[in-house]
Every structure is written in C-alpha cells, then in structure tokens.
Amino acid sequence: MTEVKKHFAVIGNPIHHSLSPQIHTMFAKDAGLLMDYKAVLSPLNEFQQTSQTLISEKLSGANVTLPFKKEAYQLANQHSQHAKIAEAVNTLEFKDKEIIGHNTDGIGLVRDLEQNLQIDLKHKKVLLIGAGGAAEGVLYSILEKKPLELTLTNRTIEKSNTIKNKMNAYAKHLNVDLNVIEIKKLQHQYFDVIINATSASLNEADLGLDNKIFHEKCLAYDMMYGKETLFIKQAKSQHAQTSDGLGMLVEQAAEAFYIWHHIKPQTKPIIDFFRNK
C-alpha cells in the first residue's frame, strides 16, 4: 500500500521566526514519515477563517502559536485535559468533523526539566514568574509533578491571585502548596527552580528580582530562547544554573508529533542541532 502524504502547519502572527517547520521535518525524516509542514501567517482577526481554509485543504493537524492559543481553544470541539485546564491550545488534530485541541507546552517544559536537565520536580520549591498565557499553559503540568510548593509572582499581582484561585483545587488535590508573593517581597525565600514565563525579555525589561533569590544550586529557566535574557544574565551573575527554553520548544513539538503520528521522536539530536547552529 502506498503511504499517503499528510499535511501539517503552524499558525501564528508573526510566524517567520518559527522553528516548528524545521523541527517537525527533522522528526519526520528520522521516523521515515511522508509529510509536509508549513508556516502560515494568519491575519490577527482571521484565525477562524485561516483554520477553516487549512481544514478544507485536508490538513491533518496544526500547531498554534502566539497570539492564537485562546482562539484555537474556542475552535476545538474536543479538548485534552491539559488544554481544558489551560483554556489554551497549541496543537490541533483535524479528524473528519472533529477538531481536537491539545496543549503540549506544559509537558514540553516538564520533559525538558526532567529528562534533559535532570531536575526531578518532586518535593522541590518552584517559583513561576508571570501570569499570562505562557504561565497558565504550564502550571498544571508543574503541579502534576508534585513539587513541595509552587509560588506564583507577577508584575500585576492580581493576575497571580486569579490563577491561584482557579488552580488551588488541583493543587490541594495533588498536595502542592500554591502561594502568591509580590515580586518585590521575594528576597529570602529558597527556590530550587525559578521559571521565567513572562514576555519581559522581548523588551529587554528587568523583572525587578532581588539577586538574593538566586544561588548556586538553583536552576533559573527562561521559557524564551534565541538570545540571553536579562533574567538569565542576572541568574548567572549570582552563579545559578541556567537554561533557556529551546529544549521546551523541541519537547512540546515532540509531544505534538506523538499526538499526530503515534511516534515518539528523538529530541536530543534536534536540541543539539539548534544549540550549535
């Protein structure tokens, strides 16, 4: 039987910077799969139409990136548990009349931390900075790993409180202490892992973190990748371990690939490839 070529895409605005087409093409080549994967720029107010056009072109699935993850959640008529909790979708499966929405960002982050960086989150003290879509998208996956405590902070602290109220029942169920602390009050608390999920780095903005929260044994993780952020520079100046979000990007893609093709791709060679580029 001849293999049917399947079609995939990533939808965003902007989209030219996206590494997803390259990552998925490399995964497919490794797996010996016939597929193509293109980058699609959607006008800001036309995500629905863009998606419907792709569905009519018989796409099997799509990744969704900024700023459309909430709209992708609305578009889907079925949702995975992670997508439901985050109310955001980064991976769509198109099956006949069904549009299934998944969110693989949290799984991507946790896999990068645990498998690539060898950080077992269980019983650890974790600080998550940010209360936008990026933070919300990964929060449940962090809770699932049962850290001892998860502290939320954000420039606009009310947003951290809103997320805490939404997620507290899950945290209690998983036995995780979920706290909110204002950024400027973070000084003497001990954290094993500090995750920057803000977009402050895009504007080279300083988060206003006290140097004292970083130490040699903590990992400072920035979900951004591509260039060294102020957050990473500050963490390094205090001798903390550091990582950017490249591994998370490749791991979230690997989970999407698994959802579409039921094949778990090798991620380390791809991370190394982009790291050494």
Ligand code: ATR
């Ligand atoms: P994303 O989907 O990338 O999370 P978002 O929903 O707009 O985008 O959220 C951006 C996050 O980065 C928010 O936590 C935002 O803080 P506010 O809630 O106070 O807006 C944070 N952020 C953006 N620019 C920042 C800056 N210059 N300093 C501190 N935090 C910033």
